[in-house]
Amino acid sequence: MVAKIQAPVQKNEIIDVVFEDLTHDGQAVAKIEGYPLFVAGALPGEKGSIQATKLNKGYGFGRLIELKETSPFRQEPECPIYSQCGGCQLQHLSYEGQLQAKEKQVRDVMERIGKLEDVTIHPVLGANDPWRYRNKAQVPVGEENGGLVAGFYQKRSHSIINMEQCLIQHEKSDEVIQKVRAICDRYGIKAYDEAKHKGTLRHIMARYGKITGEVMVVLVTRTEDFPNKKKIIEEITEQIDGVTSIIQSINSKKTNVILGDTTKVLWGNEVIYDYIGDIKFAISARSFYQVNPEQTKVLYDKALEYANLTGEEQVIDAYCGIGTISLFLAQKAKKVYGVEIVPEAIEDANRNAELNGITNVEFAVGEAETVIPDWYKQGITADVLVVDPPRKGCDETLLQTIIDMKPKKVVYVSCNPATLARDLRVLEDGGYKTVEIQPVDMFPMTTHCESVAWLELV
Ligand code: SAH
Numbered sequence: 001m002v003a004k005i006q007a008p009v010q011k012n013e014i015i016d017v018v019f020e021d022l023t024h025d026g027q028a029v030a031k032i033e034g035y036p037l038f039v040a041g042a043l044p045g046e047k048g049s050i051q052a053t054k055l056n057k058g059y060g061f062g063r064l065i066e067l068k069e070t071s072p073f074r075q076e077p078e079c080p081i082y083s084q085c086g087g088c089q090l091q092h093l094s095y096e097g098q099l100q101a102k103e104k105q106v107r108d109v110m111e112r113i114g115k116l117e118d119v120t121i122h123p124v125l126g127a128n129d130p131w132r133y134r135n136k137a138q139v140p141v142g143e144e145n146g147g148l149v150a151g152f153y154q155k156r157s158h159s160i161i162n163m164e165q166c167l168i169q170h171e172k173s174d175e176v177i178q179k180v181r182a183i184c185d186r187y188g189i190k191a192y193d194e195a196k197h198k199g200t201l202r203h204i205m206a207r208y209g210k211i212t213g214e215v216m217v218v219l220v221t222r223t224e225d226f227p228n229k230k231k232i233i234e235e236i237t238e239q240i241d242g243v244t245s246i247i248q249s250i251n252s253k254k255t256n257v258i259l260g261d262t263t264k265v266l267w268g269n270e271v272i273y274d275y276i277g278d279i280k281f282a283i284s285a286r287s288f289y290q291v292n293p294e295q296t297k298v299l300y301d302k303a304l305e306y307a308n309l310t311g312e313e314q315v316i317d318a319y320c321g322i323g324t325i326s327l328f329l330a331q332k333a334k335k336v337y338g339v340e341i342v343p344e345a346i347e348d349a350n351r352n353a354e355l356n357g358i359t360n361v362e363f364a365v366g367e368a369e370t371v372i373p374d375w376y377k378q379g380i381t382a383d384v385l386v387v388d389p390p391r392k393g394c395d396e397t398l399l400q401t402i403i404d405m406k407p408k409k410v411v412y413v414s415c416n417p418a419t420l421a422r423d424l425r426v427l428e429d430g431g432y433k434t435v436e437i438q439p440v441d442m443f444p445m446t447t448h449c450e451s452v453a454w455l456e457l458v
Contacts (some may be wrong), residue, residue: 007055026089037062043071071096087157088445099124114421128446137173138205148185176206187228208276216245216272287345306454316382318368323349369395382407393419403430410455
């Protein structure tokens with residue numbers, strides 16, 4: 001249906017609606033004569049009254065006043081700060097309902113953006129336990145009544161609310177964040193003040209190796225020096241079991257990027273270790289590492305199944321991070337080439353290959369869209385090519401290189417169904433056929449949706 005340009009309702013008008021759909025950020029959609037209104041808090045299938053709050057050309061927003069018929073999938077959010085925080089968007093939907101919504105999200109974009117017909121889209125592989133899954137927490141630090149608070153930005157604002165616990169984070173992260181906050185508070189550390197660009201502590205980050213029990217604490221500070229550094233380090237090591245690494249990330253810029261360009265080891269190791277399946281990984285502060293290791297195993301197993309390696313293949317793993325997928329594939333391939341833009345991640349990748357005695361991999365630092373075309377010119381090609389790009393998807397140059405290089409198989413791991421659909425269209429037009437798509441729920445309670453797609457050269 002084509003959306004009407006002009007709103008068929010007036011601003012502030014109260015109307016009864018039926019909610020049909022969920023957006024990628026968890027708002028319900030009600031359509032009035034084809035004109036979509038986005039409303040937070042409602043679910044597909046529900047009926048209620050809303051007040052129109054903002055009307056743009058083509059779409060508007062409304063505020064939920066009353067629900068008159070509720071969805072059988074509605075549930076009470078478990079988290080007491082759910083409505084203030086915004087970190088989760090789907091706690092009011094049962095887990096089964098979340099999985100259905102994500103499947104629908106993938107189906108919709110494959111049809112609308114990807115224009116894909118006869119591709120098998122499987123139901124989402126859900127998590128055994130949809131709570132307490134995250135192995136990494138990074139929280140902003142602020143001040144309230146002269147003391148430090150660490151938690152989250154209140155929705156649509158820059159004020160920070162203290163958070164004792166977060167139900168999608170591992171309990172260990174809650175402990176680390178609150179203890180580090182209290183220690184820094186006691187030693188007179190000032191929170192970073194965004195508006196004045198003054199103060200010291202910007203963020204506290206905790207990374208936890210769920211299998212090894214190792215903890216990394218990262219203090220993100222505006223300046224290199226801060227008072228009582230030695231004592232703070234000592235107390236962190238004394239109070240928190242499992243700490244093997246304390247890192248300082250210095251970020252002196254006016255920016256909302258969390259980590260700075262300078263990283264210093266304050267105590268212990270530069271990395272922590274963790275396992276996915278049998279493979280051991282070294283993870284440094286600046287490297288990307290999947291936040292849900294149990295579901296990552298499910299995802300990688302699927303990617304490996306789609307790659308269907310016999311031991312004879314040459315494989316390229318684009319956007320390889322610390323070499324996670326590369327090392328999984330290397331066990332079954334002749335040779336794997338990985339490429340990644342963050343130098344520290346490639347240092348980790350090399351360390352990880354060595355750690356696991358894997359010798360048939362080679363890693364390069366750089367943009368996938370620059371390095372892979374260079375490889376292609378030098379005669380390095382792939383039988384199977386894996387990509388796992390960030391949310392914005394693959395660069396066009398990379399997609400064109402894949403089309404020219406003609407690997408028999410492409411396995412596309414994606415954290416954004418919309419850009420996946422867009423890129424699959426390009427690959428289909430370039431001679432590939434999408435055979436299957438398997439969504440995997442890596443991020444329960446949120447609207448984020450991970451998928452892996454299998455393409456064959458036709
Ligand atoms: N495959 C890895 C990492 C996936 S996340 C894993 O599963 O753990 C995406 C990765 O792409 C990040 O590590 C990010 O640093 C990297 N990246 C972002 N833009 C890139 C680019 N243009 N070229 C290569 N790598 C890039």
